[in-house]
Amino acid sequence: xxxxxxxxxxxxxxxxxxxxxxxxxxxxxxxxxxxxxxxxxxxxxxxxxxxxxxxxxxxxxxxxxxxxxxxxxxxxxxxxxxxxxxxxxxx
Amino acid sequence: xxxxxxxxxxxxxxxxxxxxxxxxxxxxxxxxxxxxxxxxxxxxxxxxxxxxxxxxxxxxxxxxxxxxxxxxxxxxxxxxxxxxxxxxxxxxxx
Numbered sequence: 001x002x003x004x005x006x007x008x009x010x011x012x013x014x015x016x017x018x019x020x021x022x023x024x025x026x027x028x029x030x031x032x033x034x035x036x037x038x039x040x041x042x043x044x045x046x047x048x049x050x051x052x053x054x055x056x057x058x059x060x061x062x063x064x065x066x067x068x069x070x071x072x073x074x075x076x077x078x079x080x081x082x083x084x085x086x087x088x089x090x091x
Numbered sequence: 092x093x094x095x096x097x098x099x100x101x102x103x104x105x106x107x108x109x110x111x112x113x114x115x116x117x118x119x120x121x122x123x124x125x126x127x128x129x130x131x132x133x134x135x136x137x138x139x140x141x142x143x144x145x146x147x148x149x150x151x152x153x154x155x156x157x158x159x160x161x162x163x164x165x166x167x168x169x170x171x172x173x174x175x176x177x178x179x180x181x182x183x184x185x
Contacts, residue, residue: 001123001124001127001132001133001134001135002134002135002136002137003136003137005123005127006119006120006123006124006134009119009123009126010115010116010119010120010123013115013119014112014115014116014119016108016112016116020105020107020108021116023105024101024105024108024113024116024117025116025120027100027101027104027105028097028101028116028117028120029136029138029139031092031097031100031101032092032097032139033138033139033177035092036173036177036181037177037180037181037184039184040092041092042092042093042097043092043093043094044093044094044097044121045093045094046121047094047121047124047125048169048171050171052181074181074182075181075182075184076173076178076181077173077177077178077181078171079142079169079170079171081168081169085125085169086168086169088125088129089125089128089129089144089167089168089169090166090167091129
């Protein structure tokens, strides 16, 4: 499923134009992305949280060659699905 | 940012739509993603990332309080993989 399919699904349920829906759908992902890049967590009730976390420096290994390399500290985004979402996919 | 704040922001930028309509679309985005994953489909959003299901095998767990062994059944877990762009931008900002 892509963004176009999301627009189509919403369009079928609600009579709005695809153009209007498409703009809002784009803005949803842009806003979440913007918050993540500002290191702000995003909480979507019933769906889950996008959490920005710091990872410390560690020694990693290239799984192909087995060569050890240093992985520098970095910031990552982790999605924690809500309990509702987790339950729904196991129904 | 919470979902209601997200709706406020988007509503302010789309004055041609009522807040109820914006709310409906925003909720539609998240319920579409959930529906897709429930049907074992995956969702790919360019420039953002992808959502998919990860299967976790059954395992022997332990009750952390009592130390008793418990059987944890296999299950499906929603997983988000951030797009390359977001990942790289976050690393650069460090």
